[in-house]
Amino acid sequence: MLALLRLTVMLLIALTVIYWALVLYLRAGEKDRLEAEWEAERPPLPQHTYVANGLRDYQGSLRRKLIWGVYVIPITVVVGLVYYVNYA
Structure with missing residues (x-):
């Protein structure tokens, strides 16, 4: 569980950096x-x-x-993969 929390925090930090870089560039x-x-x-x-x-x-x-493309879709994919690997 701690590993999932660490992955989530790192993913959110990386996605936030990507989001702001895209906002400024576009x-x-x-x-x-x-x-x-x-x-x-x-x-x-x-x-x-x-x-x-x-x-x-x-x-x-x-x-x-950008919120959909940078946050929602990648987080949904990661959650789906975690569920698939652990429960399917």
């Missing part, structure tokens, strides 16, 4: 894309406002997907 890419889009279109909003609005919209959609 947010930087979206910021670059929004800045290039602003340059091409030249909307009436200032660039910083246009980028901030776009990042706010993007952040809401990104966070839900």
